[in-house]
Amino acid sequence: MRKASFTRTLFTALALTGLTLSVQAANLTIGYQTGVDPSKVPQADGTYEKTTGEKIDWRRFNSGPEVITAIASGDVQIGDLGSSPLAAAASRKLPIVTFLVVAQINAAEALVVRNGSGITKPEDLIGKTIATPFVSTSHYSLLGALKHWNIDPSKVKVVNLNPAEIAAAWKRGDIDGAFVWSPALGEIRKSGTTLTDAAExxxxxxxTFEVWVARKDYADKHPEVLEKFAKVTLDSFADYAAHKDAWTADSPQVQKIARLTGSNAADVPELLAGSAYPTAEEQKTLLTSTTAKDIANTAAFLKEQGKVESVLPDYSPYVTAKFVK
Known part of the structure; x- marks a missing residue:
């Protein structure tokens, strides 16, 4: 029932694209998630507001599909998405454009199984209850892992829970494992074992990867905002790359990330190291060729798994490098 309800909600939101709401330039609303990355520091510092000159309403979401729903309705103009919900949205022709790759996900998302669950190898997942946010990057990784292990997904009880619900269900003992990101990942690791992660x-x-997308109507009207937004983000990546050894649990940067995401500060340095953050030069290569192909491959896999109805012949209209200077 959860799965059917989720699918209807997502597709209904995407269907609204034909009746999109107008965007008000004076009030920029940005949807973000709790994944750990260096750009959370300028977000906490108000640097995006200072640099863009915009009054920003930051709204926190539990998963990419929730961000898609808000973008489709017109409530959010810029949003943080994973590659799986991005592929689903583009396949439904949601009028968005990917303008920045936030992170190439490695160990920042993982499949953790509960100690004492009896799961010590992939085959032990059969008959167990594993949670993940549906159509998220973690869901995509879980399906990819099951395919690699030649395990029929129908033989595993995969349930749709957002990260906060996963943490609560784990404490109650309702689930045997979960594929998820921080801060829930840090919590369940305390009494669980990592079976695999997004890197593997x-x-x-x-x-899998994470991106910033914008509504196409907003991008067309306010290119200077996206350019400045991209610069602030890339500057934070460069600062982390140059001083990552100084980003310790008690450093100001990590403390800000922990407060903003709800993560344990002690977990943040490891979570930061769990993804790669592309430089400006790397962004140009990714956004001019690689990303569109990766979206297409992700969409094809989702169709194979019955998560999207159809795929597009070309996903390049949903990606641009013109805002990275």
């Missing part, structure tokens, strides 16, 4: 699944042929 990526090597098996199902890579």
């Amino acid at each position: 699944v990526g090597k098996w042929g199902s890579p």
Whole structure:
């Protein structure tokens, strides 16, 4: 029932694209998630507001599909998405454009199984209850792992829970494992064992990444905002790359990330190291060729799994490098 309800909600939101609401330039609303990355520091510092000159309403969401719903309705103009919900949205022709790759996900998302659940190897997942947010990058990675292990997904009880619900269900003992990101990942690792992570699944042929997208109407009207937004983000990546050893649990940067995401500060340095953050030069390569192909591959896999109805012949209209200077 959860799965059917989720699918109807997502597709209904995407269907609204034909009746999109107008965007008000004076009030920029940005949807973000709790994944740990260096750009959370300028977000906490108000640097995006200072640099863009915009009054920003930051709204926190539990998963990419929730962000998609808000973008489709017109409530959000810029949003943080994973590659799986991005592929689903683009396949439904949601009028968005990817303008920045936030992170190439490695160990920042993982499949953790409960100690004492009896799961010590992949085959033990059969008959167990595993939670993940549906159509998220973690869901995509879970399906990719099951495919690699030749395990029929129908033989595993995969349930749709957002990160906060996963943490609560774990405490109650309702689930045997979960594929998820921080802060829930840090919590369940305390009494669980990592069976695999997004980095390993990526090597098996199902890579995941996170992006910033904008509504196309907003991008067309306010290119200077996206350019400045991209610069602030890339500057934070460069600062982390140059001083990552100084980003310790008690450093100001990590403390700000912990407060903003709800993560334990002690977990943040490891979570930061669990993803790669592309430089400006790397962004140009990703956004001019690689990303569109990766979206297409993700969409094809989702169709194979019955998560999207159809795929597009070309996903390049949903990606641009013109805002990265």
